[in-house]
Amino acid sequence: MKVKICGITDVSTAQAAVKLGADAIGLVFADSKRKVSLDRAKEIVLALPSEVKKIGVFVNENSKEMERIASYVGLTHLQLHGDESAIYCESLSLPVIKAISFQGNKVLAAMQSFPADYILLDGPKGKYHGGNGTAFNWSEVQTAYLNGKKLILAGGLHVENVEEAISIMNPYMVDVSSGVETNGVKDLVKIEAFINKVKTRKVGGE
Template identity: 60%
Template sequence: MKVKICGITDLTTAIAAVDYGADAIGFVFAESKRKISVTKAKDIVAHLPEEVLKIGVFVNETKEKIEEIAASVGLTHVQLHGDETPVFSESLSFPVIKSVSIHDDQSLKAIESYSCEYVLLDGPKGKYRGGNGLSFDWNSFSSNDLRDKKVILAGGLHEENVEDAIKLINPFMVDVSSGVETEGKKDLNKIQSFINKAKGSHTGGARNEIIYTAE
């Protein structure tokens, strides 16, 4: 199971997450308590392995701004978390992850018109478009709903429920932000535990012996 740790704002946490086995690191460029500057994100990306996905989260941003930030930072994917249209999504030169907030049985209908390879299923909207720690009813989703797309599951995930979520949804990737935080800050122990649970690895290796101090 692939794992994305989103809302990263410092290098120490990014490196630790990758050492623990994260496959993707997410940077929020939209209004959020986890918003990061282009300069800081660029510095973090410069220290990440090539094979790790670097995903930028945008909400109703202009195409020009998205392209500019993505190129400058060195992003591999663009995550659209707003009201972006299928035409807008297709106009971008970077691979797109389109987010959809699941709040009723009709929520998935809108995503059918998007040609993007990845769809991120998130919980209901809160103060921000994402990262609110809210989940949707996983039992309401069928793998047949999006058979031609890679599903990334987000919203309300944490170390205690990620295994059940994976069994029910069988996603391509799980995405967590607030679920690995303590008092609004990324918690390295929670990140490690979440990744181990998601990947079914409950035994520690050499990397588990490394001690980090978050900035």
């Protein structure tokens, strides 16, 4: 099971998260309290091993500007939280993670033909696009609608509930941000506990 730590804003936290077992780092370029500058993001990316996914989070960004940012920073994936269309996504040069807030399976059904390599299921929208750290009812999700796409599960995950979430959803990756923070700052103790819970979970819950 892969783990993404999102909302990273400094090199030391990024490096520590990877050493603890994170497979992907999320860098936010949309309006957010975790927004990172391009120069800082590039610094973070250059400090990470090549095999780690460097995922840029955007909301309704101009495609040419996003491609410019991705090239400058060294991103490997684009995570889109806005109203980006299928045609828009098809035009991009990097793998696309299309994020949607789970509001029923009709939305999932519509995503079956959407040109994205990954679908990220998030909780309800908060002040900013993206989740607000609130989980949704995983049991309601009909994951069969996502056949052929890699599912990334986000929204209110933390060390106490991630094992249950995985057992129900069986995602390709779990994505956490506020669930590994203390007073709005990434907490390495919480990151380690979260990653260990995911990585040491036995198949089938055995």
